Amino acid sequence: MSLSTQPYKGARDFYPEDKRLQKYMFRIMRESVEQMGYEEYDAPILESLDLYLAKTGEEIVNEQTYAFEDRGGRRVAIRPEMTPTVSRMVASKRQELAYPLRWYSIPNLWRYERPQRGRLREHWQLNVDLFGLSGLRAEAEIIQVADTILKKFGATHDMYEVKLNSRKLMDYIMGAYLGLNVTQAHTLAKLIDRMRKMPPEEFEAEAESIFSHGQREEGMHIKLKGLLKIKNIGHLPEALRNHAAAKELQGLLDTLYDNGITNAVFDITLMRGFDYYTDVIFEVFDKHPENNRSMFGGGRYDGLVGLFGVEPVPTVGFGMGDVTLQNFLEGHDLLPTLRSETDVYVILIGDVYGKAQRVIRELRAMGLNVAVDLTDRKPDKQIKTATKKDIHYALFIGEKELEEELYTLRNLHSGVEEKHSASRIVSIAKDYRGEDDDL
């Protein structure tokens, strides 16, 4: 029985070409959010399990969290999400931070569950949060951040859609408007959440069964059925349309539209799983016909920081997972071809290993990333190796080159080969690298 070479279930190995892609995605994310004034923070991957017991949906703690006891008998969890951690950090320095805070991180997160498309046990997630603002400007900005990132990846508005809803509005609908108690409302919310996955008749039957006899006699389930078809805040019944939460949501949509985010829509069926959201929630959907699914989302959660015994801090944020994002980018053919970080692959011709060192050192000192083959294989083999490594330039160094101090630089993609001085080679290779950055 030999050892398995497979990575742990639901986790991934990042070979250099995979890591290259990840670095690209993280770079675009960082550039996008930093452009909007967000600063990066980080925290340990381990947290006290208590942190997750206090909040969150119950499921994620009981069944989906990696938890264990450390040698000192402490209950420890591998973080399944970043929001509790960042809330803890803000609470810890509640008094001394300069609000509003614009913070982001790209943590590695774990959840224990059956892996499936777009959902693994281990993933990386960009977390973007704006602390200390209670007005809608915060929501508008955070959605703008999400939009900026997707645009920076080359996505256009026909590729995705931002769906918006409001927990406050839904609470009002469930309670005052439909007359449901808390338990009924919760059951109905979960049902609406998976409405798209079930046949309409089945949904209707289940929805109807949530209502009591009396409520049914009043026709509440009919009212609900009508409501769920509404695609526009303006089409809501007057009692709802004039509710503050509805007006705010409309105001947010208008602001977004004015800021060029024309693919944001109201969606009364949008729920999101976590209980900690308090007001506006949003979710970005992939519109690709074969991958029509939720990509990521977020919303307002004003209560979390306060759980640590300090004055609450109003907060809006979202999390964007690397797996779903990659599916999106692949689906829309938005991933660039990425080349090696190595600029030049040196191929030594003849017995010049010692004599070539000086110029190689020189190239590196001038800022090039230079790998030397070091084998004595024939040049054709060495070229193949360089190509396979996705290195753009091969540099031949032999007796002739060393004498002339002009080295043969070969573009491995075009096959064009020219002799240049060391400093010229540096500027050519750097130019090429620079083009890459502008993508």
Next chain:
RNA sequence: GCGGAUGUAGCUCAGCUGGUUAGAGCGCUGGAUUGUGGCUCCGGAGGCCGUGGGUUCGAACCCCAUCAUUCGCCCCA
């Protein structure tokens, strides 16, 4: 936790209703007079047919179990 699909070479797969030494393409590797790839030609390595058990004269193929991968459900950062 539940249901479906799939496990044959490094990869993608073929292998007819069970019948001798298990195949292809790609990849890998060596060569075509030791300073040049992606084309061509010739040679080579590489498989306990996921694992364990059963049926049979005989199993990659049939049956059971188990593990793994994958899609979906539950749930959803």
